[in-house]
Amino acid sequence: MRRKNSRNKIPLPPRDGLGASRVRLSEGEPVSAFAVLSRVIAEQRHKHPEDDEQAVLERFASGEVVLRDGSPLAPDTPITPGTDVFFYRRPAPETPVPFTIDTIYEDDSLLVVSKPPFLATMPRAAHITESATVRLRRATGNEELTPAHRLDRMTSGLLLFTKRASLRGAYQELFARRQVRKRYEAIAEYRGISAPARWEHHISKRHGEVAAAIIADAAPNALTNLLEVSLIDAPEMQKTHHTQQPIARYLLEPVTGRTHQLRVQMNAAGAPILGDPIYPAVSPFGEEDFTVPMRLASVYLGFPDPISGELREFSGPGFSAGCVSI
Known part of the structure; x- marks a missing residue:
């Protein structure tokens, strides 16, 4: 499974200063959209401690997991290899840098x-x-x-x-x-x-x-x-x-x-x-x-x-x- 950045138009607009993330199932059998997203978030090195399975389901409920054409996905929607899925990441807490721009x-x-x-x-x-x-x-x-x-x-x-x-x-x-x-x-x-x-x-x-x-x-x-x-x-x-x-x-x-x-x-x-x-x-x-x-x-x-x-x-x-x- 590969997370990718793209210069192409992204179907979810930037929110709160952050662009949406993209993930692509690279190989294997089709799996559910929930499984794809849950795995990506679980494997994040810098993960928000509250970004659990319930938080993943809330993204689907809010229509914040979509295909490239903007179509919202349900948790059980099968995702085939080569399909791009877009969602909003949840940043982990960070130590504030105490300087101004x-x-x-x-x-x-x-x-x-x-x-x-x-x-x-x-x-x-x-x-x-x-x-x-x-x-x-x-x-x-x-x-x-x-x-x-x-x-x-x-x-x-x-x-x-x-x-x-x-x-x-x-x-x-x-x-x-x-x-x-x-x-x-x-x-x-x-x-x-x-x-x-x-x-x-x-x-x-x-x-x-x-x-x-x-x-x-x-x-x-x-x-x-x-x-x-x-x-x-x-x-x-x-x-x-x-x-x-x-x-x-x-x-x-x-x-x-x-x-x-x-x-x-x-x-x-x-x-x-x-x-x-x-x-x-x-x-x-x-x-x-x-x-x-x-x-x-x-x-x-x-x-x-x-x-x-x-x-x-x-x-x-x-x-x-x-x-x-x-």
């Missing part, structure tokens, strides 16, 4: 925000309601609000959303085609690294593994320009991250967008980002401290607007805002 820019089409650390971009795995997308949809009442790109959960900074479904593809395509210029600020111990410089590595991340790795002697697939390195006076950050070493602001411009690219490359350069829970060592899951964020922030986005053609530029504060360069 700040608006940087808004017009009739776009919303640009500064995402805090610890908040996922999109609902995923254990982080469903504590995601920027769900929070903003609930705050604005706009269920069509969709990010045009993603930031790692631990990465802060500029995140661009489209406000209407009709605009979604045009802006997402900009990011997919690497037509958006991005800059990030990373805070790490000062290691005498010279700038400007160009970092080229082959980064690989296997499914199911937390950390990505650099593959030696392989063709580069991850390119980043290191634009500036400047020492900063930030004693509170040094105290938070338990270091007495001088710390610096690294201004990075990724050319490609591999998973964890900047984090991996900063670690490879001998200057792992302060607060990074994966590089150089993976922290145990669930042992997060909201007072110790990862110091990586998206601070600039620039692109030719796909609708108007004009140059759009957005800047946001990084972690060094207010720090003194030395």
